[in-house]
Amino acid sequence: MTHMSDSRIDRLAELAVAAGANVQAGQVVSVSGRPGYEELVRAIAAAAYRRGARFVDVAYFDPYVKLARLRHAAEDTLDWVPPWMGRRVLEIGEMAGANIAITSLQAPGIYDGIDPVRAGRDRLPSLREGIQVVMQAQVNWTVVPFPTPEWAAVVFPDLAPADALERLWEQIGHVCRLEEDDPAAAWRARAAELTATAAGLTERRIDALRFVGPGTDLTVGLFPTSRWLGGEEHRADGLLHLPNIPTEEVFTTPDPERTEGYVTSTMPLEIAGTVITGLRVRFEGGRAVEITADHGAEVLRARAAVDDGAARLGEVALVDGSGRIGPLGTVFYETLLDENAASHIALGAAYPAGVAEGPDRERANTSEIHIDFMIGGPEVTVYAVDGDGHESVLLADGAWA
Amino acid sequence: MTHMSDSRIDRLAELAVAAGANVQAGQVVSVSGRPGYEELVRAIAAAAYRRGARFVDVAYFDPYVKLARLRHAAEDTLDWVPPWMGRRVLEIGEMAGANIAITSLQAPGIYDGIDPVRAGRDRLPSLREGIQVVMQAQVNWTVVPFPTPEWAAVVFPDLAPADALERLWEQIGHVCRLEEDDPAAAWRARAAELTATAAGLTERRIDALRFVGPGTDLTVGLFPTSRWLGGEEHRADGLLHLPNIPTEEVFTTPDPERTEGYVTSTMPLEIAGTVITGLRVRFEGGRAVEITADHGAEVLRARAAVDDGAARLGEVALVDGSGRIGPLGTVFYETLLDENAASHIALGAAYPAGVAEGPDRERANTSEIHIDFMIGGPEVTVYAVDGDGHESVLLADGAWA
Numbered sequence: 001m002t003h004m005s006d007s008r009i010d011r012l013a014e015l016a017v018a019a020g021a022n023v024q025a026g027q028v029v030s031v032s033g034r035p036g037y038e039e040l041v042r043a044i045a046a047a048a049y050r051r052g053a054r055f056v057d058v059a060y061f062d063p064y065v066k067l068a069r070l071r072h073a074a075e076d077t078l079d080w081v082p083p084w085m086g087r088r089v090l091e092i093g094e095m096a097g098a099n100i101a102i103t104s105l106q107a108p109g110i111y112d113g114i115d116p117v118r119a120g121r122d123r124l125p126s127l128r129e130g131i132q133v134v135m136q137a138q139v140n141w142t143v144v145p146f147p148t149p150e151w152a153a154v155v156f157p158d159l160a161p162a163d164a165l166e167r168l169w170e171q172i173g174h175v176c177r178l179e180e181d182d183p184a185a186a187w188r189a190r191a192a193e194l195t196a197t198a199a200g201l202t203e204r205r206i207d208a209l210r211f212v213g214p215g216t217d218l219t220v221g222l223f224p225t226s227r228w229l230g231g232e233e234h235r236a237d238g239l240l241h242l243p244n245i246p247t248e249e250v251f252t253t254p255d256p257e258r259t260e261g262y263v264t265s266t267m268p269l270e271i272a273g274t275v276i277t278g279l280r281v282r283f284e285g286g287r288a289v290e291i292t293a294d295h296g297a298e299v300l301r302a303r304a305a306v307d308d309g310a311a312r313l314g315e316v317a318l319v320d321g322s323g324r325i326g327p328l329g330t331v332f333y334e335t336l337l338d339e340n341a342a343s344h345i346a347l348g349a350a351y352p353a354g355v356a357e358g359p360d361r362e363r364a365n366t367s368e369i370h371i372d373f374m375i376g377g378p379e380v381t382v383y384a385v386d387g388d389g390h391e392s393v394l395l396a397d398g399a400w401a
Numbered sequence: 402m403t404h405m406s407d408s409r410i411d412r413l414a415e416l417a418v419a420a421g422a423n424v425q426a427g428q429v430v431s432v433s434g435r436p437g438y439e440e441l442v443r444a445i446a447a448a449a450y451r452r453g454a455r456f457v458d459v460a461y462f463d464p465y466v467k468l469a470r471l472r473h474a475a476e477d478t479l480d481w482v483p484p485w486m487g488r489r490v491l492e493i494g495e496m497a498g499a500n501i502a503i504t505s506l507q508a509p510g511i512y513d514g515i516d517p518v519r520a521g522r523d524r525l526p527s528l529r530e531g532i533q534v535v536m537q538a539q540v541n542w543t544v545v546p547f548p549t550p551e552w553a554a555v556v557f558p559d560l561a562p563a564d565a566l567e568r569l570w571e572q573i574g575h576v577c578r579l580e581e582d583d584p585a586a587a588w589r590a591r592a593a594e595l596t597a598t599a600a601g602l603t604e605r606r607i608d609a610l611r612f613v614g615p616g617t618d619l620t621v622g623l624f625p626t627s628r629w630l631g632g633e634e635h636r637a638d639g640l641l642h643l644p645n646i647p648t649e650e651v652f653t654t655p656d657p658e659r660t661e662g663y664v665t666s667t668m669p670l671e672i673a674g675t676v677i678t679g680l681r682v683r684f685e686g687g688r689a690v691e692i693t694a695d696h697g698a699e700v701l702r703a704r705a706a707v708d709d710g711a712a713r714l715g716e717v718a719l720v721d722g723s724g725r726i727g728p729l730g731t732v733f734y735e736t737l738l739d740e741n742a743a744s745h746i747a748l749g750a751a752y753p754a755g756v757a758e759g760p761d762r763e764r765a766n767t768s769e770i771h772i773d774f775m776i777g778g779p780e781v782t783v784y785a786v787d788g789d790g791h792e793s794v795l796l797a798d799g800a801w802a
Contacts, residue, residue: 073454
């Protein structure tokens with residue numbers, strides 16, 4: 001590892017702790033990673049302790065241990081989750097702790113040989129309680145990417161391994177604004193832009209969004225009180241944090257019963273080791289009634305079946321062309337990056353803050369899952385539909401109309 | 402990694418799961434390791450799931466994250482332990498689960514620059530509850546070693562890194578009997594020998610042991626009902642398991658109030674990253690009243706102060722010359738190996754099975770800690786003292802008298 005890379009790791013760690021999770025003195029900080037992320041995990045721990053963290057609790061989830069389970073364990077045990085895992089997450093929530101998750105495309109294709117029904121039963125490291133504390137805004141949290149050799153090899157297959165990793169670091173560093181003099185200040189500025197865009201959309205009181213493009217004609221109905229959000233979020237007690245680094249999206253909470261039509265994903269989607277390509281979903285009355293794909297549909301189908309909300313939308317997000325990810329033209333095969341390159345929707349739990357308290361919020365989607373997939377791009381036009389059914393172009397060719 | 406090494410890892414994993422913990426179908430299996438142990442952890446997980454384990458719960462403890470804490474966290478937070486860590490261990494105990502711990506000398510000297518008072522406050526990854534479930538025989542457990550490059554460099558500093566690792570593998574493979582046609586059967590045979598030796602010692606009704614050698618004249622008083630143990634142990638419900646691989650010791654539970662004299666450790670002792678050398682301990686009325694060392698005494702002193710039992714003995718163990726470790730003449734700087742090369746004593750909690758139920762067992766030592774250190778060797782003679790104070794040689798030059 002070169003000195004430059006080490007310095008990047010420290011800058012990324014500092015950004016995750018300060019601008020991302022906004023770790024406070026005295027906090028317990030959960031860090032979620034995998035074997036292979038040690039350098040960033042340790043730099044994050046040091047940065048958090050320097051800010052006065054009480055304890056940094058690291059969970060290294062090993063996808064190859066899960067692979068052993070998927071291969072050998074009895075099928076009726078595969079959905080069993082040790083109760084202490086969920087309780088740990090709830091307790092960190094009750095303490096108003098901080099969560100920092102590190103993500104990459106690790107071990108791509110690791111579960112390819114596994115019966116998808118078996119693979120679908122084991123959703124770890126995803127935990128119902130993890131969705132819960134985030135949706136209830138109990139924790140100040142962030143997700144940051146970490147470039148790994150395996151990930152680089154998938155994104156830049158034509159480069160030599162060292163060059164691929166360097167290129168991935170360059171692009172991740174660029175989109176995370178690590179090369180700015182003050183990356184945290186750069187993110188405050190970008191977050192303010194996103195917040196302003198969101199406020200403008202909220203004021204328009206859009207009734208529904210319609211996405212039209214190749215293989216896509218999808219209408220996503222919003223609530224009368226849907227609010228657009230973007231940039232920083234507030235913990236329930238008001239503490240600001242930046243949930244994703246990078247983030248380029250504005251999003252809101254749709255009506256879970258008002259999505260109609262069909263949609264073709266514009267990017268591959270990775271779920272716990274399976275890359276789903278050529279995804280097509282048809283909605284009726286808000287429900288995903290048909291999920292097909294060129295590869296891996298079973299995995300999403302299994303997730304969409306875990307509870308009633310899992311087959312309905314909990315988020316719709318718009319990404320314009322002013323961000324740093326889309327212009328790169330890189331497919332990262334990683335939701336954190338790819339979802340900020342293209343407008344997207346998510347099956348599963350809604351962020352309550354995306355709709356006003358009261359009857360609408362009570363109707364917002366709830367689920368144990370939250371899975372984003374990308375439906376936007378230059379060929380997809382987004383229309384705003386008003387209460388009278390009039391459509392006007394909202395986003396075309398990556399620019400606001 | 403060569404094919405031969407891979408095969409050794411699989412054999413070691415199989416041995417740990419089958420002959421060591423004796424994992425049963427339907428069990429939850431806790432595996433404790435560190436970053437760097439992934440290959441063995443994954444092989445253990447596969448072996449456990451093949452035997453029908455319900456879930457393999459891996460905890461990778463990162464000593465460099467602890468280092469960040471010791472460097473930067475407020476001192477009054479350093480003894481805080483997240484409650485979920487202990488509850489996880491207790492719950493696995495209540496489920497009558499299996500524990501497999503992997504050990505090595507990792508990151509030697511990592512905490513050398515840290516104020517020993519600070520280092521002493523943070524005992525993780527050791528947990529009070531971990532000692533408890535083991536002492537109450539709630540789990541079927543084992544500890545196995547894993548050769549790592551860092552460890553090999555300390556044990557064989559004159560060899561090139563690859564040669565040092567290969568030599569360490571050879572020696573660990575030999576003492577773990579991995580090269581036998583059926584390592585599990587070899588361990589059953591060796592365990593039976595140890596059990597027979599222990600039974601013979603119990604029959605002698607020894608009142609006290611006296612260790613005499615350079616810098617050592619220590620008398621360790623036993624209970625009237627002290628029982629010698631060795632080889633396999635029983636979980637509370639009777640399930641057999643082999644707690645250490647390798648194991649060459651027989652041991653018993655001493656009277657915590659009847660240790661008198663002084664003792665000089667015959668081997669370095671590693672505690673959570675600190676190597677303690679030249680250790681000398683003086684006992685009065687069962688209590689360690691003076692702990693000095695050439696290096697690292699503060700760390701043991703801090704451990705010995707955590708509760709009343711921590712400064713008293715909970716175990717005395719004898720190792721003869723018939724084992725495989727002593728004859729190698731290698732100092733491994735790792736208790737699992739070194740304690741099976743030399744007679745030793747342990748500060749802290751006693752194994753209840755080492756004394757009969759009733760008033761003696763109620764007086765057996767209890768503590769949050771259990772720390773073995775080596776006091777035997779060719780220059781140390783061990784005498785058996787009978788109830789009338791008569792002494793007779795028990796172990797001299799590594800042979801039973």
